[in-house]
Amino acid sequence: MNLALQSESFSQGNGPDPEKGAKAQVYPFPYAMEIRRLIEQERIAAARSLLKHALSQGSPTPDLLQWQEILAPARVRKSSQLDRDRSPEFRWLKERGAAYSGQWVAVLGEELLAHADTLKELLIRLEEIQPPFPPLAVRLD
Amino acid sequence: MLTLHGHDFCCSRSRFEDQDRRASEPTAKIFVAIRLPGVSTLLWAQLDTGSAWSVLDPETAEAAGISAEDGIAQVLLTRLGPIEGRLVKVPITLTADEGESLDLEGTFFIAPAWPPGKSFLGYSGLLDSIRFALDPAANHFYFGASEGRP
Numbered sequence: 039m040n041l042a043l044q045s046e047s048f049s050q051g052n053g054p055d056p057e058k059g060a061k062a063q064v065y066p067f068p069y070a071m072e073i074r075r076l077i078e079q080e081r082i083a084a085a086r087s088l089l090k091h092a093l094s095q096g097s098p099t100p101d102l103l104q105w106q107e108i109l110a111p112a113r114v115r116k117s118s119q120l121d122r123d124r125s126p127e128f129r130w131l132k133e134r135g136a137a138y139s140g141q142w143v144a145v146l147g148e149e150l151l152a153h154a155d156t157l158k159e160l161l162i163r164l165e166e167i168q169p170p171f172p173p174l175a176v177r178l179d
Numbered sequence: 180m181l182t183l184h185g186h187d188f189c190c191s192r193s194r195f196e197d198q199d200r201r202a203s204e205p206t207a208k209i210f211v212a213i214r215l216p217g218v219s220t221l222l223w224a225q226l227d228t229g230s231a232w233s234v235l236d237p238e239t240a241e242a243a244g245i246s247a248e249d250g251i252a253q254v255l256l257t258r259l260g261p262i263e264g265r266l267v268k269v270p271i272t273l274t275a276d277e278g279e280s281l282d283l284e285g286t287f288f289i290a291p292a293w294p295p296g297k298s299f300l301g302y303s304g305l306l307d308s309i310r311f312a313l314d315p316a317a318n319h320f321y322f323g324a325s326e327g328r329p
Contacts, residue, residue, distance in 0.1 A: 080255075109286075114325070123276045164220065
């Protein structure tokens with residue numbers, strides 16, 4: 039890995055080809071492919087390090103720029119949007135949720151507002167009801 | 180009040196649920212409420228620091244209008260086996276009952292084969308970008324932006 043990181047490019051084969059001589063084709067190091075492999079192995083820190091190195095080589099490819107966005111830390115900002123204590127909803131789910139196994143439920147306080155097989159259907163039903171405060175939507179298994 | 184580098188440790192608190200009646204496993208899981216733009220309800224997401232990525236279940240992604248063409252195609256090895264999906268930046272709100280909520284744009288894995296209703300807040304690109312703590316005795320989830328980080 040260290041050797042690969044130190045090279046910007048590699049040639050096909052294991053060494054100089056006497057027949058091709060100086061005309062051996064040189065390929066750019068496949069950074070994006072290697073980052074993808076590291077991500078698949080959940081080696082996120084190694085993927086970030088390799089990306090940083092790749093970007094330091096200049097002229098980043100579009101896929102490297104995409105990885106740069108995906109591997110970046112989350113953007114965080116404070117919001118004035120406040121919720122309220124959802125203990126009543128949690129209580130309802132504990133005490134009565136079993137009856138709605140396999141469905142999405144929308145609960146506000148200790149009241150079931152709607153239930154449906156899919157979240158999409160649930161949201162349509164809630165649009166008709168227009169609850170005064172956002173309910174909690176949960177799919178129960 | 181504990182401070183870190185002269186700043187308050189966090190600014191937000193919400194209650195979490197730690198009994199998952201939905202799961203066949205006996206161990207308790209921690210669920211916190213989140214909001215997504217375009218979705219009129221709060222949704223539950225499991226807090227999972229052991230998960231490399233956050234996961235948004237496909238029904239929730241569709242409701243939030245997140246396109247299947249967004250992001251980068253990727254295979255991830257999950258407890259359900261290898262799953263094809265996409266890594267996508269998704270805006271969410273970690274809602275607070277007290278203090279201030281946080282708007283985050285984090286990286287989520289979205290896969291059509293993922294079971295509906297099972298969303299996770301994982302470590303990379305989301306939890307590693309904020310400060311958080313749990314009070315299991317009171318079921319309180321404390322969180323805040325990582326202000327004052329040297």
